[in-house]
Amino acid sequence: MLENIKQLLIPQSRERYGIYPNVLKEVFSQLSKGVQIYIYFTISKLLLTLIFLGEALKCELSESHSTATTLILHCIFLLYHEFKYKMELENIEKLSQIQQVLEQEGMNLEQIPDRQSFNKLMMTVKKSIFSQCPDLNRESKYLNFLAQVIIIRFFILMLNSPFNFNMFQYFQETCDANLLNVMFIMVLSMFLEFIFLYCLLVVIVIALPLLCCLSIYRKGKQLYSIRKLKKYLESIPPHKYTGLDDAWMKEDKICCICMQEYVHNENILQLPCSGQHQFHESCVRNWFDVSNSCPICRQQLG
Structure with missing residues (x-):
């Protein structure tokens, strides 16, 4: 024994x-x-x-x-x-x-x-x-x-x-x-x-719904900022590209979104970011359907 x-x-x-x-x-x-x-x-x-x-x-x-x-x-x-x-x-x-x-x-x-x-x-x-x-x-x-x-x-x-x-x-x-x-x-x-079991329970019962709510809130906030920004951009008059050395032209004569050169009489929109970057009006408006930041410097504009 x-x-x-x-x-x-x-x-x-x-x-x-x-x-x-x-x-x-x-x-x-x-x-x-x-x-x-x-x-x-x-x-x-x-x-x-x-x-x-x-x-x-x-x-x-x-x-x-x-x-x-x-x-x-x-x-x-x-x-x-x-x-x-x-x-x-x-x-x-x-x-x-x-x-x-x-x-x-x-x-x-x-x-x-x-x-x-x-x-x-x-x-x-x-x-x-x-x-x-x-x-x-x-x-x-x-x-x-x-x-x-x-x-x-x-x-x-x-x-x-x-x-x-x-x-x-x-x-x-x-x-x-x-x-x-x-x-x-x-x-x-x-x-x-039992801490792992309790932590899992906390995640499922409390943290997961909070994370879902936070994700929905952030997405809604981003969409609100995009709508607000697009409305603001509508008040900014676009420039007409003439092919000459225009005073408002601050960058290369190419759109960094579509990577195409500007053509005579195309509408060019200049963003109110710190670099005042310029793009095709149609390209940049499509860009702001999914984002509220400048495509180049990533400055938040919303």
Whole structure:
């Protein structure tokens, strides 16, 4: 019994998986070390919560005690789940099946790939282990749900507590302040595990509609500026090109939009930008159907 517990608590080295190809040795070793770190972290959370809950029991029973108890139960179930996952990483038969599947897919298991491909392979192996053990997958969903319940309960508890801008002294006026401060750090760590899910939810529910509204507003503002500019340009009389050295001609005798030389009696429009650039009247009016800036200097004219 003690030998089995010792085996579960000590991370397995790469050499431990000597019967497998080089890539799988590294994958199984990294997964084992990751589980090991998570087990130590969960044991630390469990012990700290138990210590500070015992200290807080001298206070009047409150919602903080029930939340701490729920957190302790979550840590116990999580340890059971991680120990079971660790045992699956020691199951030679299931790991051999994963090796066969990967080899059938034509994957090179002798040469360690680049970091991105290696991480992708780790996720594939982890999903394969979970798919071979439905209990792990089901337990993981229950634990995630329980963690979210704890997070929501704790934030509700914070709303009902005296407010203090110093987060480390947020609960200083309560009898069980030490327990609550320790739980705050633990719940924050749990929240960080779900932060990508919450960020995705925020993007979908809040950010995406705001971005759509902002895009519509900017497009409407641009169209309004274009209409306003076109109306303003209609009040500017065009010049008639005579082919001579006209005083108003400030540039080469070519339209930079259509790249055609000016022809006698063509209408030339001079823009009110800093360079007073000139173009065919028809070309520049078509240009301002889609933009409100000068085609050459890009100065905004709307």
